[in-house]
Amino acid sequence: MNKPLNKMAVQATINGEPTAFLCSPGQVLAEVLRDEMELIGTKIGCNTGDCGACSVLVNDRLVCACLVLAAEVEGQAVQTIEGIAEGGVLHPVQQKLLEHAGLQCGICTPGVVVAAKALIEHNPNPTEEQARYWLAGNLCRCTGYDKIIRAVLDAAQQMREEAAV
């Protein structure tokens, strides 16, 4: 029986803001982000870690939020899709996805953005093959990945050029 009071208090930094929330011990991070914080950009496509739609960064590490218990992020820094565009300025990955039409239905897009940002942070100059393997955990059924991969490589190039200036 799920008793309403059987909740634990967790403190974490969510998208740069110190945050406290209550969750039940078995609740996963994806559910808490969506249901408690209205951070609905984190999508749940499978709840088994297979589709990548719930990709978030925990201490800059790319994880599926459906496979992380909410209680595990105590004291950690979580970044979701809502925290990617800083001060209302789109991240280059977001901008390039728009320019390349790298989304159709858009349900996988938040996860792709988070994962691609993490890729470029790990490897500022990914090859096509490296981008494809890094994003192999982000399922997209609409695009055939062509325009997603082109957008990600283009964003990486733009960020390299900006860093060189």
Next chain:
Amino acid sequence: MNAYQEFSIIGSRPVRPDGLDKVTGRARYGADLNMQGQIYGHIVRSPHAHAVIQSIDCSQALAMEGVLAVMTGEDLPEPGDSVLGSGEGAIALKDLSPMVMSRGKVLFHSQGVAAVAATSPELASQAAALIEVSYQVLPAVTDMHEALSAEAPILHEDRFPDGFPEEPTNLAAHISLEVGEPDAAFESADVVIEQTYSVPMCHQGYIEPHACVARVDAAGRVDLWCSTQGHFTVAQYTAALTGIDVGKVKVTASEIGGGFGGKTTVYLEPVAVVLAQKAGRPVKMIMDRGDVFRVTGPAPGAQTRVKLGAMRDGQLVAAEVECVMDTGAYNGNPAGIPAFMATACYKLTNARSTGRAVYTNKPKIHAYRAPSVPQVTLGVELAMTELAAELEMDPLAFRLKNAVEEGDANMMGAPYNRIGLRECLEVASAHAHYKAPVAEGEGRGVAAGYWINAGLQSSATLNVLSDGHLSILTGSPDIGGSRASMALMAAEVLGIPFDHIHPQIAATDAVGHCDVTGGSRTTLATGQAVIQAAEQCVAEMCRRAAAEWEVEAGVVTWSQGAAHYGEHSLTFEALARRAGTMGGPLTFSSSLTASSAAPSFGVHICDAKVDQETGRTTITRYTVIQDAGKAIHPAYVEGQMQGGAAQGIGWALNEEYLYDENGALENPGFLDYRIPVASDLPFIDTVIVEVPNPLHPFGVKGVGEVPIVPPMPAVAEAVYRSAGVRMRDMPLNPPKIVAALQER
């Protein structure tokens, strides 16, 4: 002759109007809305694939604290013999109602038998486990060939397909067509080949699970939010299934996370409405990913026997196609399409085609991108390639020699208008990919494909805003960038900037009727409604300008976003700002049943390399050539071509439903039902061919569906050429290829 010949903004690639919301996570999909006071629904599903329901006891669940409502199939009205919709979209209520909730009998594993609503998802799940259902288990049959045997258990004792009235069988439908004298034509042919090909049942594989939230107010009015390809269809189906007047059902379409045909029906919505009605609280429901695979969607598995006859010079003289399709537990009407469309790419005056649909203890099939055509096309196109090899002809040249063109009739009888198959074949033959030598160890396959495309009903309302911006309301959910195409078409007619146009998807009570976003129809038909409404706007603005200038309306012209006469001009923005004093608000609506639909054709070229040791196939190069009529937003046209190709490649190499001996799906998740991932595919090159559709003002043809048609035969031929063994049963997964290589 198209009404518009020259374009200024059509054919450009602006950022889609809804793009910002979708890259920042703000867009709201099915599961992203909560209603005040909502509770949560959970469906109890059958653990058996075929059983009589002897009793359902909900008393323990109802007694639980926090449980507010339960329901069973008895809470839905008897479906009787009523039919919803018409034509291709017609569906019998008795084939729809049990897909929501069964009554009396379950015919497939995980079919819904009861539902419960409680104050949390966990409570609802716990309460569902307390609902006691007793079953008398019956033998199940999941293989369609076994289902046709004399010993097979019969799924529907009360169904006798036309022409087979003696005994009930599992044959759901049988359609046979013939033109000319195929038997005599085969006698006269120099070369005849006959082979059998098969395709497994598969799923659309959309990433967003079905989800909805429903409220029923004290006056019995329903407010329903859901992820769907057509909210007007949801309203109609939900009303019919629950017995509520459709006028009391308002449906708002959320953003939709993929559908591919699979979200043109209802599964959860009627359950949420009935539970909300009983509980007096809004009810939210989200389908579990496993259940998405177990109870929704699948595209029919099929076996196709193809016999083709040709003369030595490559003239095709006769065809016979017999396609058996697995419709699952209820009739999803898959039999007619292969009968009508199997040979649609080729000039054939002597042909026979047959489609049969068979009941099995599996979920009822539903539309998946060019429904039923990829299955039968695997057979016809691979047979064409095999026959070309027998004739020692280039496979594209063989197709070009027999390709249909304007004036030719297919099995449906009506002659084609201006179509683009020949142009696609010519472009493919001259393409750098086709000209390039095949790399060492690789193989190359080509195939053509056809899809009929739909017109159907659409509506659009244009509201000119006071600063000269424009809002567009349609009822067509945007599944792949259609807001961008609506805005481009309005911008073309009105001559105002693309980013001054704000397309929205309106609820069922806020815009005229729109049929589903499906049948590759939205840019064509809803776009045509937008064009017509924009033309009304231009006419009215010219009339107002003429009144201002005290001249006849006929002498005022419209160009570059302004009315002109001699020295005078009035811009769209000026007319918008002054609307209140020049005749009132500027609002225009147009509705139509589009008669402008035209078929699409595509040609695909695939290079593949088979690892002889592991049996893994790598697609090394892939090119899609397709006639789009006129590409409104070419990037989203290319996206459809690439996405359809990727789905077809997945079906060719990996995707298949696997059932155990008890009729339970063994791979109900993305780990075991493996759709292509980014590292499985190369870049997919595209060539958009534009042979304008003479029936449409802009020349548009549907583009969404046909790209899933050619991949299976193109991939299968490339695999054969690389591996050296011919396989005709999909999917060509590593174990199957390894077995075939060992057998050689």
